[in-house]
Amino acid sequence: MTITINGQPYDLPTDARVSLLDFMRERLDLFGTKKGCNQGACGACTVLIDGERVLACLALAAQYDGRSVTTIEGLADGEDLHPLQALFVKHDGLQCGYCTPGQIMSAIALSNEFSRGAPSSVTTDLDVPATPNREEIRERMSGNLCRCGAHNGMIEAITSYLSEHS
Amino acid sequence: MTMRTKDHHMPFVSSPFVTRRDVLVGSAATAAGLFLAEPGLATSLPNAPARSGLGTAYPRRDGPLKVRGAARFAAEHRFPGMVYGALVFSTIARGTIRRIETEAARAASGVVLVMTHENMPRLAPPEPFYASPTGMAGSAIPVMQDASVHWNGQPVAVILASTQEEADHAARLVRVDYEVAEAVTRFDDAAVGAPVAFYAGRDLQYRDGDAEAALAEAEASVDLEFSTPQQNHNQIELHAVTVAWQGGVLRMHDCTQGVDLSAITIAKVFGLDPSQVHLTAEFVGGGFGGKTLWQYHILAAAAARLAGRPVRMTLTREGVYRICGGRAPTRQRVALGARLDGRLTALIHTGTTMKIAQNSMTEPFMEAAEHMYRTDTMHLEIRAGVRDMLANTFMRAPGAAVGTFPLEVALDALAERLAIDPIELRIRNEPEVDPTTGKAFSQRALVGALREGAHRFGWQPRSGERLGRREGEWLVGTGMAAAYYPYKRFPGGAARITLGQDGRAVVELAVHDMGMGTGTATAAVAADRLGLPYEDIEIRYGDNRLPGNMIAAGSQQMAAIGAALTAARDALVAELAALVPAGAALHGRPAEALTTRDGALVLASDPATRMPLADLLARAERREVSAEAAAPPPSEAKEWSMHSTGAVFAEVRVNAVTGELRVSRITGVYDCGRILNSTLAASQFRSGIVMALGMALMENTLFDERSGRIANPSLAAYYIPAHLDAPEIDVAWTGIPDPEAPSGARGIGEISMTGVAASVANAVYDATGKRIHDLPITLDKLL
Ligand code: FES
Ligand code: FES
Numbered sequence: 001m002t003i004t005i006n007g008q009p010y011d012l013p014t015d016a017r018v019s020l021l022d023f024m025r026e027r028l029d030l031f032g033t034k035k036g037c038n039q040g041a042c043g044a045c046t047v048l049i050d051g052e053r054v055l056a057c058l059a060l061a062a063q064y065d066g067r068s069v070t071t072i073e074g075l076a077d078g079e080d081l082h083p084l085q086a087l088f089v090k091h092d093g094l095q096c097g098y099c100t101p102g103q104i105m106s107a108i109a110l111s112n113e114f115s116r117g118a119p120s121s122v123t124t125d126l127d128v129p130a131t132p133n134r135e136e137i138r139e140r141m142s143g144n145l146c147r148c149g150a151h152n153g154m155i156e157a158i159t160s161y162l163s164e165h166s
Numbered sequence: 167m168t169m170r171t172k173d174h175h176m177p178f179v180s181s182p183f184v185t186r187r188d189v190l191v192g193s194a195a196t197a198a199g200l201f202l203a204e205p206g207l208a209t210s211l212p213n214a215p216a217r218s219g220l221g222t223a224y225p226r227r228d229g230p231l232k233v234r235g236a237a238r239f240a241a242e243h244r245f246p247g248m249v250y251g252a253l254v255f256s257t258i259a260r261g262t263i264r265r266i267e268t269e270a271a272r273a274a275s276g277v278v279l280v281m282t283h284e285n286m287p288r289l290a291p292p293e294p295f296y297a298s299p300t301g302m303a304g305s306a307i308p309v310m311q312d313a314s315v316h317w318n319g320q321p322v323a324v325i326l327a328s329t330q331e332e333a334d335h336a337a338r339l340v341r342v343d344y345e346v347a348e349a350v351t352r353f354d355d356a357a358v359g360a361p362v363a364f365y366a367g368r369d370l371q372y373r374d375g376d377a378e379a380a381l382a383e384a385e386a387s388v389d390l391e392f393s394t395p396q397q398n399h400n401q402i403e404l405h406a407v408t409v410a411w412q413g414g415v416l417r418m419h420d421c422t423q424g425v426d427l428s429a430i431t432i433a434k435v436f437g438l439d440p441s442q443v444h445l446t447a448e449f450v451g452g453g454f455g456g457k458t459l460w461q462y463h464i465l466a467a468a469a470a471r472l473a474g475r476p477v478r479m480t481l482t483r484e485g486v487y488r489i490c491g492g493r494a495p496t497r498q499r500v501a502l503g504a505r506l507d508g509r510l511t512a513l514i515h516t517g518t519t520m521k522i523a524q525n526s527m528t529e530p531f532m533e534a535a536e537h538m539y540r541t542d543t544m545h546l547e548i549r550a551g552v553r554d555m556l557a558n559t560f561m562r563a564p565g566a567a568v569g570t571f572p573l574e575v576a577l578d579a580l581a582e583r584l585a586i587d588p589i590e591l592r593i594r595n596e597p598e599v600d601p602t603t604g605k606a607f608s609q610r611a612l613v614g615a616l617r618e619g620a621h622r623f624g625w626q627p628r629s630g631e632r633l634g635r636r637e638g639e640w641l642v643g644t645g646m647a648a649a650y651y652p653y654k655r656f657p658g659g660a661a662r663i664t665l666g667q668d669g670r671a672v673v674e675l676a677v678h679d680m681g682m683g684t685g686t687a688t689a690a691v692a693a694d695r696l697g698l699p700y701e702d703i704e705i706r707y708g709d710n711r712l713p714g715n716m717i718a719a720g721s722q723q724m725a726a727i728g729a730a731l732t733a734a735r736d737a738l739v740a741e742l743a744a745l746v747p748a749g750a751a752l753h754g755r756p757a758e759a760l761t762t763r764d765g766a767l768v769l770a771s772d773p774a775t776r777m778p779l780a781d782l783l784a785r786a787e788r789r790e791v792s793a794e795a796a797a798p799p800p801s802e803a804k805e806w807s808m809h810s811t812g813a814v815f816a817e818v819r820v821n822a823v824t825g826e827l828r829v830s831r832i833t834g835v836y837d838c839g840r841i842l843n844s845t846l847a848a849s850q851f852r853s854g855i856v857m858a859l860g861m862a863l864m865e866n867t868l869f870d871e872r873s874g875r876i877a878n879p880s881l882a883a884y885y886i887p888a889h890l891d892a893p894e895i896d897v898a899w900t901g902i903p904d905p906e907a908p909s910g911a912r913g914i915g916e917i918s919m920t921g922v923a924a925s926v927a928n929a930v931y932d933a934t935g936k937r938i939h940d941l942p943i944t945l946d947k948l949l
Contacts, residue, residue: 022331031238032236034403035241037483037881039880040882041880041881042881044402075234088233092226092849094681095682096680097229098239098451098452100235141889145402145881147402147454147857150852151856151892155894
């Protein structure tokens with residue numbers, strides 16, 4: 001049983017209770033993915049599994065045999081930040097930085113969702129593919145809580161990312 | 167224009183509604199000269215000399231690390247042989263543990279230790295805030311020292327196991343049999359006969375004249391009752407600590423707002439010298455007043471000692487609610503009497519809050535009323551009932567966050583009654599000196615902030631009528647309120663500056679960055695003090711072994727840092743002066759006549775007389791020069807009335823069918839002294855506004871008054887603002903330096919938490935005609 005995380009293969013844990021989040025943080029020392037509630041309510045643990053966003057605290061590691069996970073640690077290209085990471089810094093879309101990895105992973109998945117035209121609960125016209133606007137972005141980011149109130153900067157960063165990279 | 171603003175993309179510029187400029191030109195300018203027609207309030211106000219670098223929008227220094235997920239928080243350090251902790255919480259509010267069954271837990275796989283009051287090491291009780299200058303604990307309740315239970319949720323057992331899964335499982339196997347004692351858990355019961363609170367060295371009571379008589383005789387009056395619920399900080403980082411006993415030293419990776427005070431308090435609990443505790447907190451995932459010293463720290467350290475193993479203790483979200491306190495509930499009365507011209511004749515702000523017997527924290531909600539408005543008579547009073555519950559504690563803008571709500575709503579109601587615009591009513595009651603202390607204000611530009619806010623927001627002046635309008639099924643209204651937070655600087659500020667021959671300086675001080683941008687702002691202040699380029703300054707913080715004991719609380723940290731850096735710079739200059747070689751132009755000059763500028767030691771009165779620092783060190787054959795100094799005691803706030811103020815404007819949309827309430831735009835203008843970094847300041851102001859929107863709209867810790875247990879200990883059941891709840895927030899500031907504050911800056915972390923709930927409530931009234939007196943303003947109250 002193996003799982004690929006940021007391109008590296010790892011043996012899955014034998015204890016079936018281990019969440020993907022705890023597996024990465026406590027067994028692999030991959031601390032970039034954060035734990036804010038451990039019950040699917042805050043989004044701090046968001047990772048991409050084969051391109052889809054998943055809350056790693058609600059995912060049992062053993063379920064992901066053969067799957068490929070991307071975490072915040074897998075975004076930057078060496079010294080170079082991923083463009084969305086750089087935009088978060090530019091627009092000061094963070095304060096304490098604890099929700100930040102989850103926010104960034106969510107925003108990347110959201111951009112994939114837009115490229116498929118997937119609707120959200122604020123999409124008004126279901127007959128045409130959904131397109132990014134601030135309301136759509138806010139709705140789709142609402143599963144990622146930020147207690148520092150860095151929302152404006154994040155939405156600014158995500159909006160410019162989507163306009164530059166889609 | 168000296169007004170420095172962060173012009174965010176304002177949603178209303180392109181909104182279908184009337185633009186702010188139209189309103190200003192169309193209505194405000196004709197409103198009997200109530201408002202400045204032109205922007206730039208600060209142009210008429212005194213200017214302090216500009217300092218290089220201060221105010222520059224330097225990006226957050228740790229931003230790149232944080233967006234990579236590479237910043238290491240308390241639970242992200244590892245010691246060899248480390249085990250994991252889990253807690254068992256009491257399920258009764260008061261009583262005694264008759265029997266605690268731990269056999270099954272002990273036998274469970276991976277379990278290393280089960281600790282209860284029976285085998286817990288005997289330790290001193292922790293010193294809470296105000297019990298001593300270094301007390302950092304939320305309460306003085308001894309930690310697992312006997313069988314007694316003091317609140318519903320108190321830790322009664324600690325499990326250590328090889329993995330978190332094993333520890334969590336074993337914790338569920340512990341059975342506790344209690345002898346239940348009668349507990350006081352109801353607000354009403356605890357309020358009966360509650361005494362006037364003693365808090366921060368004084369009785370929370372103030373009388374000037376006979377306010378009740380003045381109220382009864384007033385030409386116009388309002389007399390309103392309000393309530394605010396219990397609230398929790400909900401930092402997204404779970405409280406955690408990773409600890410190891412290394413020889414005689416207790417090593418702790420913590421998330422705290424007070425590295426030194428925590429270390430000192432823990433040392434006293436364990437009977438250690440403070441030098442035997444090494445506590446670091448380089449990154450803290452949000453603080454807001456709640457990242458202080460709680461029982462889990464002591465339990466983790468004690469269990470680590472008992473087991474002889476390093477321990478990681480990460481609280482569950484439920485655990486945070488069970489053992490880390492939040493803001494106490496309040497019931498408040500605000501009664502205002504006025505003459506028909508709006509001048510206040512009576513200001514009464516009284517009420518009751520809750521605390522525990524073993525802490526000294528009373529939510530000081532009368533503080534805004536003490537310093538905001540002139541009045542002929544005043545009566546302020548806070549009574550504190552004692553309940554058997556988890557210790558209440560400081561939460562962002564203690565006092566002012568919940569105190570400005572009734573005060574500013576009552577002013578709105580009075581303005582309506584008097585048919586005076588609410589901004590004008592506040593301006594007519596702007597005091598010349600501090601209303602309660604009689605001291606002069608060090609600097610105050612509330613009127614300017616009100617006018618600038620009105621201008622930016624496009625405030626429509628009103629005289630008693632509601633201006634709310636209907637758009638389809640949405641009722642749209644606007645409201646405003648003033649904001650308030652006191653200036654503070656605590657003793658204990660100190661810093662060490664080490665200047666290298668390469669011209670770079672390392673500045674070390676035991677301060678904290680929970681997201682405020684402390685390191686970044688401090689570097690700019692240090693560059694200013696030292697006359698060195700910002701890039702050449704390295705800041706080290708978040709470690710109790712660094713100089714000073716400065717807590718990140720009360721919005722005081724930057725003031726403490728400013729004073730410490732001035733003192734350390736002066737000490738460094740004295741060291742440098744002693745190195746000036748004979749024959750140099752500066753030789754023999756007293757240190758007081760010298761300063762540093764542009765990489766040189768210079769004569770302050772004639773900077774052309776100088777010696778480059780690199781030369782100075784090279785000639786003295788010194789690789790580096792280091793100096794450490796403590797800040798002078800904080801006397802400025804004793805001599806002056808020092809307070810920050812502000813103006814908040816909100817537009818709300820209330821759905822007439824469902825009662826759904828949305829805040830569609832918000833403007834905050836703050837008068838906080840000099841702004842040290844415009845990017846970080848804008849983020850701080852927005853941060854407080856978002857949290858205050860939570861307080862206004864949704865936040866409520868559901869305290870079950872029958873059992874004394876928190877019923878919603880979860881982010882799934884305690885709501886905080888999500889992205890869709892946060893509109894684009896327009897913030898600005900007067901930026902007028904406070905001549906009495908170090909760096910001219912009064913602190914900005916908390917003021918934007920104030921005034922917001924009132925501005926929203928006032929806007930809701932404008933939209934719907936309903937005055938909501940009880941937070942949060944949920945849709946059931948609007949239907
Ligand atoms: S930790 Fe997974 S959603 Fe909060
Ligand atoms: S940046 Fe602190 S929780 Fe979002």
